[in-house]
Amino acid sequence: MIKNLIATGAFFVLMGTALAQHSLTVEVVSNENDEVLSGASVQLTGTLSTVHTDQSGLAVFRNVAPGTYEVQVSFVGFHTQAREITVNDDEQTRFSMRRSNVLTDEVIVQATRASEQTATTYKNISKEDIAKNNIGQDLPFLLNQTPSVVVSSDAGAGVGYTGMSIRGSDATRVNVTINGIPLNDSESMAVVWVNMADFASSVDNIQIQRGVGTSTNGAGAFGGSINIQTTTLNEDPYAELDNSFGSYNTLKNTVRLGTGLINNKFSFDGRLSRVKSDGYIDRASSDLKSFFLSGAWHGERSLLRANVFSGKERTYQAWNGVPEALLATDRTYNEFTYEGQTDNYTQTHYQLHYSNALADNLTLNTALHYTRGAGYYEEYREDDEFKSYGLEDVTIGGETITATDLVRRRWLDNHFYGLTYSLNYQTGVNLNLTLGGAYNEYRGKHFGEVIWAQYASNSALGDRYYEDDAVKKDFNIFGKAEYRIDQLNLFADFQYRRVAYTFLGFDRNLIQLDQTDYLNFFNPKVGVSYQFDNNSNVYASLAIGNKEPIRKDYTESSTNSRPRPERLKNVEAGYRITGRNFNLGANGYAMLYRDQLIVTGQINDVGSAIRQNVPDSYRLGLELDGQWQPVRPLTWSVTAAVSRNKIRNFTEYVDLYDYQSQQEIFYKSTNIAMSPSFVGSSELAYQPFTNAEIALISKYVSRQYLDNTSTVERSLDAFFVNNVRLAYNMKFKGIKNVGLTLLINNIFNEKYEANGYTWGYINEAGAREHFNYYFPQATANFLLGLNLKF
Known part of the structure; x- marks a missing residue:
């Protein structure tokens, strides 16, 4: 398969070259003093070509077919310009750029972004790319066509509890920031996207870096990092309505408003959204509400922006999955039937950003942030023992009752706040220096309440049967340097991170929790890239990342059995090339783990089966990401990732039937769980x-094993899913755009599962029994959206 893919890619490149005839040279200078602008982005609209100007301010498009093209030039701090150019022979044109009288929002994320010269692999996703599919599903599903990404949905339809992995690394190993501010939960280290309903409607652009990537704020990136920038300055006032509906009573309503630039100084933007769905799985409903508000003061050399955004969710629980025995007969089965079996949470984010161009080559960025989160999930429990809640047994008519049916709520009440900063210094095109860092503090309360019981014991309404206070302090500082010598670009990045984590109280199993851990991490990264010309370069990098255990690793262990932090050496090497009608990136990687944390089944000294360190494991892979436009109306975008994901020596611990002892089973060079060997x-x-488009969108994911034993009986089958998108845009008097989008998902009605888990034991006869649970994804379904822009 890979040989065929490479051969096909080579054929596309040769075809693109054969079709081309002329060259177009674009010179970009400042209108103030004719100073050349190196690094300006020059796009040949209607084609796939985007080229950055070299040290002489030149961008050269080779092999351009005769015709008329729109050339668009953009550069940070200058107004974007566009003009039509007719190519009949070798042509040359000059753009004299006018400096913007306001500081642009791009500086806010500059410190954590990779550029074309950075020796790492990344994918940029524009606002336009996001909007094409943003008609109801959560943000992970909008990123599904990027390399090495696998997405899943508990409810099956892409609304509610959704998740994603990158290179087989789950959400706890993917670092997510919004405007440079960490989004990952400080304790679980995951991102719960259900709290971010319709957030994509307030996103301007996203950069996904795979592997360790460059230094950023928050938890260590082991699979990748997702760097999100929210709404930036729109100089003209606007109003926008988005409404969509679809299968499973899915409904999305969005209103967006913006004032444009007022008095050349102020701007205000807002969004209000509602998303509802019954879900593909029975009773897996979602009721999500969110808003986004942003106000900014724009100066010639400074920018002050305040963002407030919030999400409120109520979802019916579907997180236990469907038992394997029911998968063939009842794919939408949900074991929960209690009406109040819901998850309820509200999370509000406050951000204040200040940027100042202290000099032409020196920019300061600072930000303060605060996140307030509170909520609970409610459960109906049958025949739970009173002692599990610290309650006394009940005596009725001489009979002692030791258990009762009850309803409980488990709460999370937290605060997360801190500051981030960066200072960027750039001299011409040869040297770029960045100093950045952050201090963040998390304070969370975990507690539980019994709100109803069939038999009342010695508790009162509002009593907490467990309570645990946690504090986590996270400090980091990093420095980045890029130095260019002719066509050679050298890159170095060094980060120091200190974590202090303390929790006091009792966990939900009424076990005393009093632990403190202090961790110090040094994460160096070095790389080199070589620019052959404006259109192609090669790069290689070596990075080291360290990451602390998650909350469960601490709370279900003593200080004696506490897992060690994970460590990763990441080697990346690749080649990027852009032509008139194609672009292609090829990247090879090696991710070499020491003490990776995985589930082994082993019971520790407090009787819990938690993740344990394995000394030696790795991921090796090759990723391709390309586009080809053989003729202007037709574009083919394709990604492919082939990988080998192994634990060199693995010992599994399986409970015996009496649950008093365990049997050890040894595996040599076994596959890491939930790590497909091919994603395309x-x-x-x-x-x-x-203004019309028809798109066939396809996704293939190979077999994924539910545990680390490479056993087919405990795995997810490979799946190949196809969607169709139909879009049409038109204009009417007084309406800038009327857009209709129809998204038909899974048109061939593929029955597949994108996630799952397993457990089991060895019975009295010595045979192994296992119990697989799956998360089926929706069969054929649709979403229809209407967009109105004023």
Whole structure:
């Protein structure tokens, strides 16, 4: 398969070259003093070509077919310009750029972003790319066509509890920031996207870095990092309505408003959203509400922006999955039937950003942030023992009752706040220095309440049967340097991170929790890239990342059995090339783990089966990401990732039937759980006429094992899913755009599962029994959206 893919890619490149005839040279200078602008982005619209100007301020498009093109030039701190150029022979044109009278929002995320010269692998996703599919599903599903990404949904339809992995690394190993501010939960280290309903409607752009990537704020990136920038300055006032509906009573309503630039100084933007769905799985409903508000003061050399955004969710629980025995007969089965079996949470974020261009080559960025989260999940429990809640047994008519049916709520009440900063210094095109860092503090309360019981014991309404206070302090500082010598670019990045984690109280199993851990991490990264010309470069990098255990690793262990932090050496090497009608990136990687934390089944000294360190494991892979436009109406985007994900020596601990002892089973070179060896995607888009598009969107994911034993009986089958997107945009008097989008998901009605888990034991006869649970994804379904822009 891989040989065929490489051969096909080579054929596309040769075809693109054969079709081309002329060259177009674009010179970009400042209109103030004719100073050349190196690094300006020059795009040939209608093609796949985007080229950055070299040290002479030149961008050269080779092999350009005769015709008329729109050339668009953008550069940070200058107004974007566009003009039509007719190419009949070798052509040259000059853009004299006018400096913007306001500081642009791009500086806010500058410190944590990779550039074309950075020796790492990344994918940029524009606002336009996001909007194409943003008609109801959560943000992970909008990133599904990026390399090495696998997404899943508990409810099956992409709304509610959704998740994603990158290179087989789950959400706890993917670092997510919003405007440079950490989003990952400080204790679980995951991102709960259900708290971010319709957040994509307030996103301007996203950069996904795979592997360790460059230094950023928050938890260590082991699989990748997702760097999100929210709404930036729109100089003109606007109003926008988005409404969509679809299968499973899915409904999305969004209102967006913006004032544009007022008096050349102020701007205000807002969004209000509602998303509802019954879900593909029985009773797996979602009721999500959110808003986004942003106000900014724009100066010529400074920018002050305040963001407030919030999400409130109520979802019916579907997180136990479907037992394997029911998968063939009842794929939408949900074991929960209690009406109040819901998850309820509200999370509000406050951000204050200040940027100042202290000099032409020196920019300061600072930010203060505060996140307030509170909520609970409610459960109906049958025949729970009173002692599990610290309650006394009940005596009725001489009979002692030791257990009762009850309803409980488990609460999380937390505060997360801190500051981030960066100072960027750039001299011409040869040297770029960045000093950045952050201090963040998390304070969380975990507690539980019994709100109803069939038999009342010695508790009162509002009593807490467990309570645990946690404090986590996270400090980091990093420095980055890029130095260019002719076509050679050298990169170095050094980060120091200190974590202090303390929790006091009792956990939900009424076990005393009093632990403190202090961790110090040094994360160096070095790389080199070589620019052959404006259109192609090669790069290689070596990075080291360290990451602390998650909350459960601490709370279900003593200080004697506490797992050690994980350590990763990450080698990346790749080649990028852009032509008139194609672009292609090829990247190879090696991710070498020491003490990776995985589930082994082993019971520790407090009787809990938690993740344990394995000394030696790795991920090796090759990723391809390309686009080809053989003719203007037709574009093919494709990604492919082939990988080998192994634990060199693995010992599994399986409970015996009496649950008093365990049997050890040894495996040599076994596969890491939930790590597919091949992930591929394709989007074939055709424009039959102006403002209309038909796209076939495909995704293939190979077999994934539910545990670390490489056993087919405990695995997810490979799946190949195809969607169709139909879009048409038009204008009417007084309306800037009327857009209709129809998204038909899983058009071939593929029955597949994207996530799952397993458990088991060895019975009295010595045979192994296992119990697999799966999360089926929706069969054929649709979403229809209407967009109105004023």
